[in-house]
Amino acid sequence: MGTQRITIFDTTLRDGEQSPGCSMNLDEKLQMARQLEVLGVDVIEAGFPVASDDDFAAVQAIARECRKPVIAALCRAIPRDIDRAWEALREAERPRIHTFLATSDIHLAYKLQKTREEALEMIREGVGRAKSYCDDVEFSAEDATRSDWDFLVEVFTVAIEAGATVLNVPDTVGYTVPDEYAKLITHLRERVPGIDGVTISVHCHNDLGLAVANSLAAVSAGARQVECTVNGIGERAGNAALEEVVMALSVRRDVMPFATGVNQEAIYRTSQTLANITGIEVQPNKAIVGRNAFAHESGIHQHGMLSHRSTYEIMTPESVGVRRTHLVLGKHSGRHALAKRFEELGYPLDRAELDKAYKLFTKLSDQKKEIFDEDLLAIVRDGLTHIPETFKLRALQATAGTSMFATGLVTLATDEGDATETAMGDGPVNAVFAAVDKLTGLKGRLLDFRIHAITGGADAVGEVFVQVEFDGVAHGGKGASTDIVEASVRAYLNATNKVLFARRAALAPLEIQARP
Numbered sequence: 001m002g003t004q005r006i007t008i009f010d011t012t013l014r015d016g017e018q019s020p021g022c023s024m025n026l027d028e029k030l031q032m033a034r035q036l037e038v039l040g041v042d043v044i045e046a047g048f049p050v051a052s053d054d055d056f057a058a059v060q061a062i063a064r065e066c067r068k069p070v071i072a073a074l075c076r077a078i079p080r081d082i083d084r085a086w087e088a089l090r091e092a093e094r095p096r097i098h099t100f101l102a103t104s105d106i107h108l109a110y111k112l113q114k115t116r117e118e119a120l121e122m123i124r125e126g127v128g129r130a131k132s133y134c135d136d137v138e139f140s141a142e143d144a145t146r147s148d149w150d151f152l153v154e155v156f157t158v159a160i161e162a163g164a165t166v167l168n169v170p171d172t173v174g175y176t177v178p179d180e181y182a183k184l185i186t187h188l189r190e191r192v193p194g195i196d197g198v199t200i201s202v203h204c205h206n207d208l209g210l211a212v213a214n215s216l217a218a219v220s221a222g223a224r225q226v227e228c229t230v231n232g233i234g235e236r237a238g239n240a241a242l243e244e245v246v247m248a249l250s251v252r253r254d255v256m257p258f259a260t261g262v263n264q265e266a267i268y269r270t271s272q273t274l275a276n277i278t279g280i281e282v283q284p285n286k287a288i289v290g291r292n293a294f295a296h297e298s299g300i301h302q303h304g305m306l307s308h309r310s311t312y313e314i315m316t317p318e319s320v321g322v323r324r325t326h327l328v329l330g331k332h333s334g335r336h337a338l339a340k341r342f343e344e345l346g347y348p349l350d351r352a353e354l355d356k357a358y359k360l361f362t363k364l365s366d367q368k369k370e371i372f373d374e375d376l377l378a379i380v381r382d383g384l385t386h387i388p389e390t391f392k393l394r395a396l397q398a399t400a401g402t403s404m405f406a407t408g409l410v411t412l413a414t415d416e417g418d419a420t421e422t423a424m425g426d427g428p429v430n431a432v433f434a435a436v437d438k439l440t441g442l443k444g445r446l447l448d449f450r451i452h453a454i455t456g457g458a459d460a461v462g463e464v465f466v467q468v469e470f471d472g473v474a475h476g477g478k479g480a481s482t483d484i485v486e487a488s489v490r491a492y493l494n495a496t497n498k499v500l501f502a503r504r505a506a507l508a509p510l511e512i513q514a515r516p
């Protein structure tokens with residue numbers, strides 16, 4: 001069996017717009033429709049014209065402008081709605097009237113208060129009226145998956161007799177499961193006379209997170225149109241996500257021999273266009289278009305990715321228009337990814353340097369959720385020096401307030417073990433510097449103190465630069481930490497350790513050199 005074509009029916013502008021907070025005005029709908037045309041969807045359901053004058057105008061404008069795809073408009077199975085839908089669509093190159101009526105006993109009894117016979121009559125009349133305007137008529141049996149299967153056979157038989165060209169079998173409340181849905185499609189294909197001459201469509205909601213799985217199961221059972229929305233927006237938990245349906249069919253063509261006409265490289269941009277228009281961001285772990293869809297954080301995965309991307313990616317980010325794979329450096333990363341990033345930043349590290357950098361990196365990643373390039377540069381600048389840490393910060397405590405002296409308590413590790421001192425000062429930094437002086441026996445005079453945040457966010461790393469004079473000689477020191485008092489002490493100690501190193505080695509003050 002060759003590859004068969006699946007019609008992608010996009011309902012972002014209709015069912016998608018029913019997503020709370022996703023209403024779009026005429027300009028926004030037009031902008032989105034243009035992007036959907038670029039994406040290459042087969043059908044754009046542009047709106048529900050009877051709902052409002054704005055929706056009518058949007059459907060009309062899209063029908064006038066987007067000439068390539070079929071433009072569909074939704075309407076209830078009543079004359080007023082059908083007439084209004086046609087009025088909005090009449091200038092479309094390829095118009096489709098999409099009319100619907102609920103067919104489940106629950107909806108018939110409680111919502112429509114109609115008998116099955118009355119429903120069949122409304123379907124006959126509604127589809128017939130739509131057909132009098134337009135060749136292309138879709139009929140949806142709302143709540144089909146909770147409808148009696150034999151009654152559905154009657155419903156679709158009537159719809160075909162009245163002229164429907166597309167029969168939609170919606171899982172309106174996201175209730176079905178793949179196996180059952182496939183069986184329903186098969187049941188209809190076996191029982192509805194003339195069904196081979198029309199297109200079977202599916203429209204799945206995501207209440208149980210099964211919208212895409214159900215859509216694919218239905219396709220395997222014979223459905224040839226999938227109704228879906230960009231980013232999966234839609235009533236309640238949303239609709240089947242267009243990008244997931246399209247990419248599942250593309251990536252797994254080996255088991256599902258179906259093709260779509262979607263220009264896959266436009267997927268990401270389309271997703272972003274919608275997010276920008278609605279202001280509703282895509283969840284980070286959303287398949288295909290989420291920020292993390294092509295991000296790898298853990299060391300084992302990153303090592304695999306660096307060896308060959310096929311180890312952990314089933315499609316390339318470029319294939320859906322995402323610029324690149326992202327190796328996120330964080331708590332779970334390993335040496336391979338770290339070395340690679342240092343190399344990209346212009347700091348190729350040898351094994352010993354890498355081990356040291358990795359130690360600093362893991363320490364920092366216990367404090368920060370994500371490590372940015374600036375953090376790595378701080379590690380190189382602050383950590384990869386060859387200055388022996390004669391005095392090493394063990395612990396630190398500082399208190400300060402508006403009506404009290406600041407006090408600092410510092411514990412340093414030395415060759416002879418840990419030692420602790422306290423001191424007071426004008427502020428917490430001044431107090432901890434004084435405590436350090438007591439511990440080292442050196443008296444430093446602060447010449448310069450600069451601090452800046454080198455990463456963004458509330459947990460930013462602050463980098464402190466100090467110039468400290470010891471016995472008439474100035475030494476620079478740098479320190480970085482998410483805690484600015486700690487960064488200050490580290491910078492001060494860095495300068496102090498340089499003094500001791502310089503004195504012992506009888507060397508001039510050292511500066512850390514980054515590799516070119």
Ligand SMILES: CC(=O)SCCNC(=O)CCNC(=O)[C@H](O)C(C)(C)COP(=O)(O)OP(=O)(O)OC[C@H]1O[C@@H](n2cnc3c(N)ncnc32)[C@H](O)[C@@H]1OP(=O)(O)O
Nearest residue numbers: 015048050051052076077078100101102111112142172235
């Ligand atoms: C599953 C889906 O997504 S269906 C599409 C949902 N989309 C929308 O509802 C679009 C936005 N809706 C609207 O603007 C309004 O609801 C309108 C203009 C459609 C109707 O507004 P109102 O006339 O005030 O009716 P309301 O929405 O309160 O109730 C729906 C009415 O439509 C009837 N109805 C519902 N579905 C259908 C149908 N497919 N065919 C015929 N009548 C229907 C209901 O029985 C009810 O009728 P009643 O007023 O005689 O009791």
Ligand SMILES: CC(C)C(=O)C(=O)O
Nearest residue numbers: 100140142143170172
């Ligand atoms: C009108 C139909 C297609 C619908 O939106 C649904 O059943 O969810």
